Amino acid sequence: MASKSRVSILDYFNIVCEGENGKIESNCKACGTRIQAKRTVTSNFVTHLKRKHQAMYDEFVRKKDVKREAMQNCTGPPSGRVISQSSPGMNKFDYSDPRQSLISEAIAKMIIRDLQPTQIIEYEGFRELLQLLEPRYIPVPCHYIQQQLLPAYVSQVQLAAKQALKGAESCSVTLDLWRSSFVGAGYLGVTCHFINADWHIRSALLACLPLTDHSNTQQMLSEFDEISESYGVSGKVFRVVADLSPCENRSPFRLPGFNLIGNVEEEEEGDEDCSDEKPGPGEAISSNENRKSLDQCLGRSRIDCFARLLAQCVKEGVCASPQISLPLSKAGHLYNYVIATVAPEKLVQVFGSNTSTNWQRPSSMDKWNAQLKILRQMVESMDFLEDIVDRNDLVLGNFEKAVLRELVEVLEPFEEASDMVQGDKHVSISLGLPCVLGLRKHLAEVVTHQCSAIVMGLSQALDRRLAGILEDPLYVTATTLDPQFKLSWSSDSDWHKQVLLEEVGKHTPLSPVEHHSEAQPSPSKRCKLFSFIKQRPTAQAKTVEQELSTYLHEEPTDEDPLQYWKRKSIDFPLLSQVAKKVFTVPATTTSVDQIFNLVSKTLRPENCRFLPKNLDTLIYLKANYRILWS
Numbered sequence: 082m083a084s085k086s087r088v089s090i091l092d093y094f095n096i097v098c099e100g101e102n103g104k105i106e107s108n109c110k111a112c113g114t115r116i117q118a119k120r121t122v123t124s125n126f127v128t129h130l131k132r133k134h135q136a137m138y139d140e141f142v143r144k145k146d147v148k149r150e151a152m153q154n155c156t157g158p159p160s161g162r163v164i165s166q167s168s169p170g171m172n173k174f175d176y177s178d179p180r181q182s183l184i185s186e187a188i189a190k191m192i193i194r195d196l197q198p199t200q201i202i203e204y205e206g207f208r209e210l211l212q213l214l215e216p217r218y219i220p221v222p223c224h225y226i227q228q229q230l231l232p233a234y235v236s237q238v239q240l241a242a243k244q245a246l247k248g249a250e251s252c253s254v255t256l257d258l259w260r261s262s263f264v265g266a267g268y269l270g271v272t273c274h275f276i277n278a279d280w281h282i283r284s285a286l287l288a289c290l291p292l293t294d295h296s297n298t299q300q301m302l303s304e305f306d307e308i309s310e311s312y313g314v315s316g317k318v319f320r321v322v323a324d325l326s327p328c329e330n331r332s333p334f335r336l337p338g339f340n341l342i343g344n345v346e347e348e349e350e351g352d353e354d355c356s357d358e359k360p361g362p363g364e365a366i367s368s369n370e371n372r373k374s375l376d377q378c379l380g381r382s383r384i385d386c387f388a389r390l391l392a393q394c395v396k397e398g399v400c401a402s403p404q405i406s407l408p409l410s411k412a413g414h415l416y417n418y419v420i421a422t423v424a425p426e427k428l429v430q431v432f433g434s435n436t437s438t439n440w441q442r443p444s445s446m447d448k449w450n451a452q453l454k455i456l457r458q459m460v461e462s463m464d465f466l467e468d469i470v471d472r473n474d475l476v477l478g479n480f481e482k483a484v485l486r487e488l489v490e491v492l493e494p495f496e497e498a499s500d501m502v503q504g505d506k507h508v509s510i511s512l513g514l515p516c517v518l519g520l521r522k523h524l525a526e527v528v529t530h531q532c533s534a535i536v537m538g539l540s541q542a543l544d545r546r547l548a549g550i551l552e553d554p555l556y557v558t559a560t561t562l563d564p565q566f567k568l569s570w571s572s573d574s575d576w577h578k579q580v581l582l583e584e585v586g587k588h589t590p591l592s593p594v595e596h597h598s599e600a601q602p603s604p605s606k607r608c609k610l611f612s613f614i615k616q617r618p619t620a621q622a623k624t625v626e627q628e629l630s631t632y633l634h635e636e637p638t639d640e641d642p643l644q645y646w647k648r649k650s651i652d653f654p655l656l657s658q659v660a661k662k663v664f665t666v667p668a669t670t671t672s673v674d675q676i677f678n679l680v681s682k683t684l685r686p687e688n689c690r691f692l693p694k695n696l697d698t699l700i701y702l703k704a705n706y707r708i709l710w711s
Contacts, residue, residue, distance in 0.1 A: 090126045092233060093137055096179045105179055110237075111137060136244075140236060174217045184211075184218050189230055190710065193702045196680065198693040199227040231698050238705045242273075242285045243312055249275035250658075252314050253665040255386070256305065256323040258292075259677035267292040268697060269301055270673035270704070271308050274665045280647035282508065282664065286673050286704035287312055289697045302379075320555070320666045321383050384555065387513045387547075387668035388502055394542040395449055395495050401538025404531075405488060408481040412459060415466065415475045423469055431462040450496045457489045480531075487532040491539070494523045502668040508642045509668035511563035514556045515570050517547045554584040555663065562660045564638045564645045578629065585625050588662060589655045628653045673704045 094107040094116070106117050107126070111134050118125040130138040174181040192199060201207055203223050211218055221230075246252065252275035260267035271287045288308045294300060309315040399405060419428065432455070459466060460482070467476050477485070498516040502509040524540045550556040557580050560566050571577045623631070632653055638645065642664060650657040680696070693699060702709070 090130065090141060091179065091182050092237075093130060093134075093141065094126055096183060099179060109133070136240065140240065171216055173219050176219070180215075181218060184215060185221050185230070188221075189226060189234070192226065193231075193234075193699055193706065196676075196693065196696070196699050196703065199223050199231075199695065202226060227695055231695065231702065234702055234709060235698060238285075238702065238708050241708050242287065242705075245277065245283065245285070246273065246275060246312055246314055246317075248278050249314070249317060251275070251317045251319045251662045251665060253320045253322065253667065254287075254305070254309070254314075254318055255667060255671045255674075256301070256321060257671055257674045257677060258301070259674075259681070260292075267294075268677065268700070269304060270671065270677070270700070271305055272671040272673055272704075273312070273314060274667055276643065276661050276665055280643045280661075282643060284667075284671065285708065286671075286701055289673065289701040289704070291697050318382070319662045321379050322386050322667060323379065323383050384666070386670060387510075387550075388499060388670050390546045391495065391499055391516075392449060394539060394546055395492065397542040398535050398539030399488075399492075401541075402532060402534040405484065405535065408477065408484045408488075411475070411477055411481060412456060412485060415470065415477070416455065416459060418472065418475055419466060419470065427469065431458055431465065433458075448499075450499045453489065453492055453496050456485065457493075460485050460489055484531045487529050488535065491524075491527060491529060491532050491535055494520055495539075508559075508563065508664045510556070510664065510666040511559040511566065511642065513547075513550055513668050514560045515566060517543065517550060518570060552580075554580050555666065557581060558584045558659065559663045559666070562646075562656065562663060563642050564640055565642075567633055567637050569637060578633075582625060582629065585629070585655065585659050588659050589625060623653075623655075625655050628656050632656060671704075673700060676700050676703055 091107070093110055095110055097106045097108060097115070099105045104117055106115060108115050109129060114129065114133070116125050116129055127138075127141075130141060188202060191197065192201065200223055202220060208220060211220055252273050255270075255272040255274070257270040257272070258267065259270070269288075269290045269292055271290075272284055273287050274282065274284045276282050288304075290304055292301070306315065309318065463477065463482060470476070498512075498520060501516065502512050520543060521540075524536055524543070527536060529536055557577055560570065561568055561577065561581050568574045568577060632649075642660070646653075646657045646660045646664075677700075680700070
């Protein structure tokens, strides 16, 4: 999407190849239709857009003249080929050349994926790199990327999201709040989760909004209502996953002292640890007021994020044992020393051949479960690590090794639960209740000598934060409608069956007989020629109780829940309607929340990285990257 005037039609097509005879082949981004045309003639593209995608064609017409005028003002009229700063005898690309468009689009992709400021294309070093890689390319100006190209991408995402949500029967929404003290700004991310007609779960960031007052919950909810109205989902929202307490940088929990990023001293100076420091009175009051305001405005439709509550349980459990800090701190020092001094090829047997660089990247190490994996690998290979280290002060004692070994054993099921619910391609809400039951059983049976305080702390945190979902109708319904579980987890199947029937009844107001009579047309008169054939009796629609009884009578299966209900939607029409609503609720964090964490860690003054002026636009496009370039 890098043309300057008439070739902006190529924004809506993916260039596949260019033939020797001057013809190019491309696929329509909306429907995938392959179109052939000469490089200098784009009428075939325009005709296809006008006939098949009227809304996209109207958008193209509106922006066509604006693009031409903007580019003429900043670089002069695109009058054929421009010759400047090129090798002798080498002409620059014409603005209508697909290769010019592809390179400009690749630059925009880099800016979006890496959250780079658009000014990077004006840097002398970047221009020299472009000149070296492709001397014929004409660099586009910075304000064209910022004022024309990125807004055009935003329009494409919005159009695609609105079209996808039109066919969604219901959806769930996640609200993520991030604030930054070093820039005094806050951002609200609104992510929508829905199941399409083909029973595939999809997520799209509807908006990333800068906030001047992150403590004003009413303002955030007002923004949410406007966004819901603009995307046509205001009457379709089933649940809202929201935790809008003002959290500094939304930084993920780190195992105390075991800082795998940077120096351990930095962790001890100001990062998140296991101290008994409490939030100030103003912060506590603001957090409580935000929660009360959310509960009043959203009511029972608001729920907390399961993955975040699980991480809080781990944090509180580990913090219950002060003696764990020293072994973790020593393990952190050993890790940092090994990474800094030992050749990566020697560490392959510790961290694996396919992760020889991943353990050094902050993006892969910013969560407690990722750090726990590293800690486990170190504990299992401690003898080897001590052999290649030439400093006795970094060697762990037998007691410290035993403590870390027990810590890994205690936290391993929590890590498994956290990994299980991650991802946006599968149902995750149905996993929450079985995970809590499994963690309870693990903590009741695990035998420890050095980490008994951690086990007790984890048990108390689990009861305080997650025990409520064992009786929550949403989680009971989601778990029961997951064909791999059904009611096999329940110790009181009759009671849980009644909870499920009540919850299903809220979403199926019509009785099956009424629904069947309205949906089916009156039968036409039978043909006299076939009057000798005995008429088949009309099948009676099942009640919810009958559907549930038949469903529970079948054996559990490991089939994907969404594909199971797609296949069974005819047999269980009422239950499948509820499943399509319940399974939209995510148990995990969203892509925009992960981007917020990345921004808080990398775009900081001490890292010589500052927030781009259009950060909200870049976050929006990065979160929706697959919609533009799947």
